[in-house]
Amino acid sequence: MKKLLAMMLMLLPMLAWGQDLANFVLMPDGTYQTKDGKDFVVIPFEGKTAHQIYQELASNVGSTFNDPSKVMSEVEDASIKIRAFSDNLVMAKPFGFVKDQPYSGHxxxxxxxxxxxxxxxxxxxxxxxxxxxxxxxxxxxxFSKLVSKLFKNGVVQEKKRKNYDAMVAYMNGIINRILYTSTVQDANEDW
Structure with missing residues (x-):
C-alpha cells in the first residue's frame, strides 16, 4: 500500500503540469495496453528536438535506476530501451502460503x-x-498465469483490485518518471 501511495504522490506534480501521461492497463493475458486497446501511446514534447528529448529521457533513466548502464540500451536521438529487474512485479499466493507474496522478474x-x-x-x-x-x-x-488469477470473466475481481491497482501504478510510475522527472525537478529546484 505504501508503494501505491508513493507512486500516486509521484504522479501528482506531473498532473499539475498538464502533461499527457502514459497510462497502460493490465489485461487478463498478462500484457499491458492502453484503455483503447493500443500497444503504444504517443506523448507530445512540444517545441523540443529529438536530441533534447533523448538527453532528458537518458538523464531521467539515470535518476530512476541505480546503474543505468546495466539496464539501458539506446540509439542516440532515436530510441531508449530498458530491461530491468523488479522485486515486486506481481502479488500472488504461492503454493501453501496463506497470503499474497511478491514475485520478482524482468x-x-x-x-x-x-x-x-x-x-x-x-x-x-x-x-x-x-x-x-x-x-x-x-x-x-x-507472469501471465498469475495475472489471469486476478480476473474473472475478463474483469478484475474486487478482492484482487488492490494488487491489480498496485501493479498498474508501479509500471506506469516508472514510465512516467522516465518521461517527466527532469521537467518536474527543473520547476522545483533553483540551483
Whole structure:
C-alpha cells in the first residue's frame, strides 16, 4: 500500500503540469495496453528536438535506476530501451502460503523518439517470475498465469483490485518518471 501511495504522490506534480501521461492497463493475458486497446501511446514534447528529448529521457533513466548502464540500451536521438529487474512485479499466493507474496522478474520498456514526441511502447513483463520465501525456497511462476488469477470473466475481481491497482501504478510510475522527472525537478529546484 505504501508503494501505491508513493507512486500516486509521484504522479501528482506531473498532473499539475498538464502533461499527457502514459497510462497502460493490465489485461487478463498478462500484457499491458492502453484503455483503447493500443500497444503504444504517443506523448507530445512540444517545441523540443529529438536530441533534447533523448538527453532528458537518458538523464531521467539515470535518476530512476541505480546503474543505468546495466539496464539501458539506446540509439542516440532515436530510441531508449530498458530491461530491468523488479522485486515486486506481481502479488500472488504461492503454493501453501496463506497470503499474497511478491514475485520478482524482468520487465522491458521502449521509448522511440522524434522531434516533438515520444512513442512509448506498452511495457512487457517477461514470463518467468519467482518468489523466494523466508526460508530461501524458490517458487517459480508464470507472469501471465498469475495475472489471469486476478480476473474473472475478463474483469478484475474486487478482492484482487488492490494488487491489480498496485501493479498498474508501479509500471506506469516508472514510465512516467522516465518521461517527466527532469521537467518536474527543473520547476522545483533553483540551483
Amino acid at each position: 520487465y522491458q520498456l521502449e521509448f522511440k523518439i522524434r522531434d516533438g514526441r515520444v512513442r512509448v511502447s506498452a511495457p512487457i513483463v517477461e514470463e518467468n517470475v519467482e518468489f523466494v520465501s523466508y526460508d530461501h525456497k524458490r517458487y517459480d511462476g508464470t
